[in-house]
Amino acid sequence: MDSLFGLLRVHVQRGINLAVRDVNSSDPYVIVRMGKQKLKTRVVKKNINPQWNEDLTLSVADPNLPVKIFVYDKDLFSLDDKMGDAEFDVKPFIEAVKMHLNKLPSGTIITTVKPARDNCLAEESRVVWENEKVVQNMILRLRNVERGEVELQLEWIDIPGSRGL
Template sequence: MDDNILGLLKLRIKRGINLAIRDARASDPYVVVKMGEQKLKTRVIKNNCNPEWNEELTLSIKDVKTPIHLTVYDKDTFSVDDKMGEADIDLKPYFECVQMGLNLTQLPNGCSLKRVQPGRTNCLADESSCIWQDGKIVQEMILRLRNVERGEVVVEIQWVDIPGCKGLSGVEL
């Protein structure tokens, strides 16, 4: 195992909302997630501007400052796939919650640890909260896609500690 890995980040790509039309009447969207050298993608959903992927992608985290870049594409058969917008995921508020390291087991399910407002430094379309859920901290966010006329993607993130890895304690955000 790589000694530099701090842990894993589960990224659930839930769905797209009102995505741009890139074919005759709809699009065939899929999502590509990049972080450093890592590149993962979802399956293609045919003829749908409101696709339900509900796919889990897992990234290994070596540096908490490395951004996660998400791009939505329209799959084309005979030409280059069309870009349907992009967004960056701001992990700092989430990692701050994970780092708190409080005795969170005493918290009730659904307890909000932190609220993150949309702003210039993130791609949030709406307020997002870091929530204590089933023994884990999860954050669901609606990302407004940039460089496109419309579209949003719903994503959920969750940290996974790996035995033998450093984890986030003591890591400067």
């Protein structure tokens, strides 16, 4: 247990303009992976702008591992269709958590991550102090697909007894 830093809550908010994989829509769900961990949202039927609003919680033992996102279309009688993937680096977020900030006004921007070739951000992502917590909102542009984005929010959860940040 001592190799665990804490928990990363990934709030999978929504998909935006996802690819059509069935006749005129898709039944999308998201898989979030970090190292050997794999978590999945529910399927939203017939919707290319799904609202998942689901929290998936990853244990972070190695902050250098990227978090990978895969979007699939649920099919009943065949393999689920790929609807793109993305990944993001948790290091800027974890660096902000490590600052152990408190007593900041809610909404204070700690750091920003700009879209770049080596990330999947669709727009600038801000790490913000909000309601006594460090959170990061991001919109990821899906790769290996004609279109689509996924909106997420990260939140850090300290575990009593873990080595923490």
